Structures are given as C-alpha cells and as structure tokens.
Amino acid sequence: MPETPALDVRGLTVRYGGTTAVHDLTLTIARGETVALLGPNGAGKSSTVNAALGLFRPTAGTVELLGREPLAAVRSGGVGAMLQHGGLPSESRVGEVLRLVAGRYADPWPMADLVTTTGIEGLLDRRTEQLSGGQRQRVLLALALAGAPPLLVLDEPTSAMDVEGRHAFWATMRSLADRGHTVVFATHHLAEADAVADRVVVVDGGRVVADGTAAQVKSGIAGRTVRFTCTDRTGLADLPGVTAVGGSGELVELATTDAEATLRALLAGRDRLPDLEVRGASLEQAFLTLTGGTR
Numbered sequence: 001m002p003e004t005p006a007l008d009v010r011g012l013t014v015r016y017g018g019t020t021a022v023h024d025l026t027l028t029i030a031r032g033e034t035v036a037l038l039g040p041n042g043a044g045k046s047s048t049v050n051a052a053l054g055l056f057r058p059t060a061g062t063v064e065l066l067g068r069e070p071l072a073a074v075r076s077g078g079v080g081a082m083l084q085h086g087g088l089p090s091e092s093r094v095g096e097v098l099r100l101v102a103g104r105y106a107d108p109w110p111m112a113d114l115v116t117t118t119g120i121e122g123l124l125d126r127r128t129e130q131l132s133g134g135q136r137q138r139v140l141l142a143l144a145l146a147g148a149p150p151l152l153v154l155d156e157p158t159s160a161m162d163v164e165g166r167h168a169f170w171a172t173m174r175s176l177a178d179r180g181h182t183v184v185f186a187t188h189h190l191a192e193a194d195a196v197a198d199r200v201v202v203v204d205g206g207r208v209v210a211d212g213t214a215a216q217v218k219s220g221i222a223g224r225t226v227r228f229t230c231t232d233r234t235g236l237a238d239l240p241g242v243t244a245v246g247g248s249g250e251l252v253e254l255a256t257t258d259a260e261a262t263l264r265a266l267l268a269g270r271d272r273l274p275d276l277e278v279r280g281a282s283l284e285q286a287f288l289t290l291t292g293g294t295r
Ligand SMILES: Nc1ncnc2c1ncn2[C@@H]1O[C@H](COP(=O)(O)OP(=O)(O)OP(=O)(O)O)[C@@H](O)[C@H]1O
Pocket: 016, 019, 020, 021, 039, 040, 041, 042, 043, 044, 045, 046, 047, 048, 188
C-alpha cells in the first residue's frame, strides 16, 4: 500500500465574513518533501497553514496530516509547527520551557543535539521576554522540533532573522530533509524558496497558481530575459514575444515569451547589439508574472 501523504488538503475553502482567503485549494505533499508555499501578502498562506494544523474549522474541505485528522496528528506528536504569531510563556527561562515541552513527548529529540541544531546554546538561561525577534524564532523552532516530528509546518519562519540566522536556519532544514523529515514552509523570500525547497507551490488569491520545482515554475511561466545596451527604446515593446520592457539608463531588459523571435527582430533592425545576454527568468519574474505584478 502506498504511504499516506504527509499533508493532504482537498477542496479547502476559508472565509472570514465576506473575505474568501482560501478558495477550493487542493494540495498533496509526500513524505520527505521540502515544500515552499510562496505568495504575496494576503495570498492565503497563513490561512492554509492554520487550517491544515486544525487551528480552526475551514468553511469547506478536508485536511489530513500523516493520514490522520489534524488535531489527532498534532496531539500524537507527529507535527511540529512554528506559527507567525507563536508565543512563548513570559517570566520563564528558555531552557525551562524547552525541557517542559520536550518532557511531554515519549521520544523527544535528544536535548543537547536539539540545542546545537537550532543554535540556541547561549540562550538557555535567558528569560523569554529578553530575546530578540530572531532569537525568539530559533527558540520557537527548537520547540517545534522538540518531539522530533516527521512533519514540520513553518509559517514565515525566518522573517525576524538576520542573514546569518537565515543561513543557519536553512542549513538545519536541509539536514532535517536529509533525515527524512517533511518540511512545509510559507515564505515571501523567493531566494529561500529557490535555494531550499524541492517543490514550490505559488499561491495567489487563495488558489494554487503554480506547482513544481523552482526550475519548472521559472521555465514554464516567465520565459526569458534579453538584455543589451542601447540608447533608443523606440518600438521595443512591439517586438514579437516581448511582454515587458525594463532596465535603466542604456541597459535594456526585455521579458519575452519567445527569445528567438525577439532576437531575430532586434537584429534585423540593427548592425550590433552590445552586451547582449539571454537569460532564463528568475523565480522573482515568474512569481510576479503569476501573481499579477507587485502589490
Ligand atoms: N482573522 C481574519 N479575519 C478576517 N480576515 C482575515 C483574517 N485572517 C486573514 N484574513 C484575510 O484573509 C486573506 C488571506 O490572509 P492570510 O493571512 O492567509 O494571507 P498570507 O498569504 O499568509 O499573507 P501574509 O504573507 O501577509 O502573512 C487576506 O485578505 C487577509 O486580510
């Protein structure tokens, strides 16, 4: 029998009064995958994550985590979560909170390894209210990992971390993925999704608008970029395949769905095209194309 998925969301709809945050969303994540839920502000990522964790009953649809109903899966210790507004008890020390939480699991992550894996060695004697935003996020990660859960669900886990903290965090996530854990994380950080996730699910307006490896999302959607330098931009927007004209000063960047046709037309009208480069689209371009531009 095939293994049950880590996360199985079917027809999920979440409404808050008159706002539909998630619209008939279906998503299956296999065990061992590292998946980024990528989308602009208000896309419905947190609503999806919170409904998936059973934090509220969705308007419609079903969710199973590790083949079980969400609350049962969470209670069994199968799921570690790090939420956007996750809190820590005040007037306690980090080490106390961590030991308390770890003590609730039959088979917790060995404490010394948990502390080094999450980089909180120096924080154990700190009071929780004295932590910086990034330190707090690391402690929350340690709490999420305390039960050595096979599935980790993280909502913008690095939003308060500095660059170094982010690198350390993602190195931890990669080592977890190598050990067979499933990691699902919501993010706006395109570079992180590109570098860390083996699958990128782009959400916009509460719907999945793309789903694949970062390379597939990039190649399937945004086409290519043709760059060169020139002083006269007349007619560039009308060339075949061109969907946008960008760049600044003499540097021209043409987004195109058909690089060959664009180049042929460009070269037909010019003797030379200085500094010519043709590149695959970045995940950022794909993201902007998919989600209708910047907001
Ligand atoms: N408790 C709530 N009550 C009313 N509307 C809400 C509530 N939570 C979210 N929304 C709305 O639902 C939509 C989706 O919000 P959600 O927080 O799921 O998006 P998100 O992709 O996680 O955004 P962000 O990246 O900004 O965290 C938004 O329009 C938001 O304003």
